[in-house]
Amino acid sequence: MLVKIYGSAVFGIEATTITVEVNIDKGIGYHLVGLPDNAVRESSYRISAALNNNGYKLPGKKIIINMAPADIRKEGASYDLTLAIGILASSNQIQSKEIDQYVIMGELSLDGSLQPIKGALPIAIKAREEGFKYLILPKENAKEAAIVDNLEVLGVDNILEVINHFDNNKKIEPTIVDTRAEFYKHIDFPEFDFSDVKGQESIKRCMEIAAAGGHNIILIGPPGSGKTMLAKRLPSILPPMTLHEALETTKIHSVVGKTKNEGLLYNRPFRSPHHTISNVALVGGGQYPRPGEISLSHNGVLFLDELPEFKRDVLEVMRQPLEDREVTISRAKFTVTYPSSFMLVASMNPSPSGYFNDPNAPITSSPAEMQRYLSKVSGPLLDRIDIHIEVTPVPFDKLSDERKGENSKSIRERVTKAREKQSTRFNDFENIHYNAQMNVKQIREFCKLSEESKQLLKTAMEKLNLSARAYDRILKVSRTIADLDAANNIDSNHIAEAIQYRSLDREGWLG
Template identity: 85%
Template sequence: MLVKVYGSAVFGIDATTITVEVNIDKGIGYHLVGLPDNAVRESSYRISAALNNNSYKLPGKKIIINMAPADIRKEGASYDLTLAMGILAASNQIKSDGIDEYIIMGELSLDGSLQPIKGALPIAIKAREEGYKYFILPKENAKEAAIVDNLEVLGVENIMEVINHFNGDELLKPTVVDTRAEFYKNVDFPEFDFSDVKGQESIKRCMEIAAAGGHNIILIGPPGAGKTMLAKRLPSILPPMTLHEALETTKIHSVVGKTKNNGLLYERPFRSPHHTISDIALIGGGNSHPQPGEISLAHNGVLFLDELPEFKRGVLEVMRQPLEDREVTISRARFSVNYPSSFMLVASMNPSPSGYFNNPDSPMTSSPQEMQRYLSKVSGPLLDRIDIHIEVTPVPFEKLSDERKGESSVKIRERVTLGREIQSERFKEFENVHYNAQMSVKQIRKYCKLSLESKTLLKTAMDKLNLSARAYDRILKVSRTIADLANEENISPDHIAEAIQYRSLDREGWLG
């Protein structure tokens, strides 16, 4: 008897439906075809043990299973439940009425219980698009898949629940999630809050500007100045994710199995990889089955690179193209996949190997030559993509011991959100530009027009402070954001003056 059941394979952040054809005939043997990898081939042992331990069995006949389309490589143990239900249906051990309306996925343990799978959300989205009515999967993934409407998501813990469902003994109950209610009830309670930060008012102001304009930022200062503490709180002042952004972010995390049973991700991601990370782990990739890297997991959020000069230069250089294009393409001989990577880069670094350059009170000092050698580990083209450079100084005792709380992240975020709304209105005719940091040269000339007084101030600053040519456009972008936060249409000399302060690494004495 021939039976068709349906599973799914995930490539990039999109799914492809897999048709599993099971034919049972006279003879003996178990033949699995359709380009399966070792994990899929080994499924027969897991299926056999799971069925035997639940009073069912593999039929002692010739079993031929084809996984179509045959030119797509099938990977992982997530097809165990699909294959098992196909075998039971083809051998008439369960009723197969309506089985073609189901997508079935799950990894079997030997006792018949189910392990969670990766990519439940992309699979559910594809199932709805192609008109399937039901999606059977492990219970741990049910909340994630139930984000998708017009699809009944049936979470199960054991293969017997699926068997009883098809036999009509005990029907499975669908998992129901009110996506909008779940999303909106959690947006105003950040884990890390700027009210915990003592002092550093100028740095907080700088972080507010970076958040409002989507500007990449680098913090330079000695150990213990609060660089990491400030960076961890940046997501709390970014505008809340839209439902579309939340779905897109959850899809990426679903592919690598990082959503667990959380359902929709409502907080902007904050990724902080260690400086020993490889270029593939950062950018994404892999030999046969590419996975998203840290820059894609930070999509719609923040990528924090602590101790920037300690990263391998080659690792940092692979970020240059994704920072510009806001997506990364992984190409292999047989296929290529695209991962979105629109993130804010926040980097921190010490000003010298000792961390205390130009500090007369510190016993550890570095020569200007050592400092230049240390800073040169970060290339000019990468710094060219960082709009704001700010020096972070240690907080004095008087401010550390002050009991008063600082301004909360929620209040700062209100101003940031208003600034973003102004930018959204300004760039509504452009498909891929949503905030000031994304402006092209043509858009800078259109939206960052300067008065004669502002031009004179900028020219004087570039001459006296020896600012590099690459700083010119960055200053205009940042000054545009400062004007938006002040709800002013025109860029004033005050806005230019403040933006000039945020180009520390362009001055003589830093990178020259």
């Protein structure tokens, strides 16, 4: 008897429906075709043990299973449940009425219990698009998949629950999530707050500007000056994610299996990879491409601590994603594109010893050593970072001050107002939502300068020997500063402040 049952494969952050055709006929043997990988081929052993341990059996006949389309590689053990139910339906061990209305996915243990799968959200979205009524998958993934409306998500712990559901012995209760209510209920600040930071008012101002315009920022300062502490608190002043951003971010994390039992991600991601990371782990890739750290930090913050310690080739592969806000990974047979619109926050010491022009420092470095250390970070990469700021150590009287600084909630309100102003400005432009995303055309349109401001910028360009890209960065940052001031036009004081935030462009920065 021939039975068709449906599963799903995830490529990039999109899913493709897989038709599993199970035919049981006279003879002997188990034949699985349709470009399965080793994990899928091994499914026969898991299925046989799971069925035997639950009072069912693998038919002693000729079983032919085709997974179509045959030109798409099927990976992983998440097809176990699909194949098992297909075999039971084809051998008349369960009723197969309306089975074509289901997408079924799950990895089987030998006792018949189910392990969670990756990519539940993209699979649910695709199932709804293609008109399926039901999605059966492990209970741990049910909350995530139930974000999708107009689809009944049935979470199960064991294959017996699925068998009883089809035999009408005991129907599975659908998992119901009110996505909007859950989303707005859980929007909250992360555990870190700017009120914990003592002193550093000028750096807080920089972080506020960076958050308001979505600008990349690099913090340069000696050990213990608070660079990491400030970076960890940046997500707390970013505007809350929109529902669209939350869904997009959850899809990426779902593909790598980082949303188990959590459902929708409510807070902006903060990723901080170690400096030993490879370029594939950072931007994504591998034989069967997976998202890297830059995609996992989409709509959030990527923090690179001790930037010069990262391998140079690892940093260089970020240059194109920083500009295009997406990364495309090409293989001979297919190409996948992952979104990577993140805020880059980097930190570094100004010298190998960590101390910069400090006569009281326990260790000092020569200007040549400092230059060699700074040259580990390429000029083109620094050009793509809008704000460079020096972080100085906090004096004792500030550290011992018991008074709390301004909290994240107050800063976030100003940032959100500035972002709203930008959203209105870029309403007619697709994929541009804040100042850092402006291209040359928008910069010329929205960053017009008075003669006084032009003269000031010209002087700075000539004296600091700034590149054309640095010129555009200054204009973008000055536009953000004007937005925070609720000003329609960019004034000379906005330009002057923006110029201050190009520390690493200055000639003679090393003293």
